[in-house]
Amino acid sequence: MAAETTLTLDAQRALDVAQTEKLLRGVLIPPRPALLVAVLEEQGRPEPDLERIARLISEDVALAASTLKLVNSPLFGLARPVVDIQHAVRMLGLRNITSLITGLLLHQAFRNQRGAFMERFWRKAERMAYTTALIARWCARVASEEAYALGLFCDCGVPLLLQQFPAYPGIYAAAEREAHTRPFIEVEHERLGTDHAAAGFLLARSWKLPADLCQAILRHHDAIDYYQREAPDPTVDKLALLLTAQHVLRLYAEQPPAAEWQTVGASVLAYLGIEEAALFQLIRLLRESNEKA
Known part of the structure; x- marks a missing residue:
């Protein structure tokens, strides 16, 4: 059994989350998809029916196609191709396939938000997911499938802030420009009184995602040294993956290290x-994958 996380919602971040709830009042947080609810209900049974879970996923043709494409990508390095969702469920296991579809359903939840900013956002989210999963393959703290979903979800608060603040793309760009001098979320707080990590925490919590994943989303721009510990911690494992993936992507883009990473x-x-x-x-692997894309 994984160690219980020691990171909880501290006083300052609790205030940030409460303030974010007020600021986003009236913004529609996408409800937890019915498909995910059904899969998680089946997963929670004493003897889950893998065939039923495969059928549920297969009924969403677009989701099934995206899942098979991802499962068969070089990222997961399967010895032989997966030919259908039933095969994927048997090959990856229930927890891993659920992690994958949870991440893919996030994209569907915001499909009505379009435009150049959102196109760039999803490209960045996919690179983040890919990089997080690559790192997970090396350190074996988190399953690659879970890491991929974590990478997709870590910035899921961005579309929520865009709904409430039409000028958000400019604020996001300013935060990126200043990221090597101060944490990204400081710029958001200065301009908006909230940040995308707190907004993402609200979405993840409303989807009833695991507590350690919610905490990792909330803290993935923290310049706090949570890592001086001997025993593994599931939240810290995920945070370490996210910060490393963020750093690798900045190196890949030939940008200076972020303020959090410097600390x-x-x-x-x-x-x-x-x-x-x-x-x-890792950067070499990213370049190779980009050339093949």
Whole structure:
């Protein structure tokens, strides 16, 4: 059994979340998809029916196609191709397939939000998911499928802020420009009184996602050293993956390290047991995947 997370909603972030709830009052947080509800209900039974879960996923043709495409990608390195959803459920297991479809359903939940900003957002989210899963394959703290969903969800508060604040793309761009001098969410707080990590926490909590995933979404721009510990912690595992993936993507884009990484990066790598030189191998893998795309 995984160790219980020691990170809870501290006083400051509790205030941030409460303030975000007020600011986003009237914004429609996408409800938890009915398909996900049905799959999780089946998963919670003493003897889950894998065939029924496969049928539920297969009924959503677009989701099934996206799932098979992702499962058969080089990212997961399966020995032989998966030919249908039933095969995918048997091959990956119930928890892993559920993680994958949860991430893919997030994209569907915001399909009505269009425009250049959202197109860039989803491309970045997919790169983040891919990179997080790659790192997970190296350190074996989190399953690759769970890491992929984590990477997709970590910035899920961005579309919510865009609904409430039409000028948000400019604020997002300013936060990116200043990210090497101060944490991204400081700029959002300065301009909006909230941040996308707190908004993402609200969405993840409303979808009843695991507590450690919700906490990782909330804290993925924290410049706080959570990593000085001997025993593994599921929230810290996920946070370390996210910060490392963010750093790798900045290196890939030839950007200077983010302020958070400058503060805790060495501790993160020590916690995960990854040498800094290995990050450049990840960049090479990203470039190769981009060339094949």
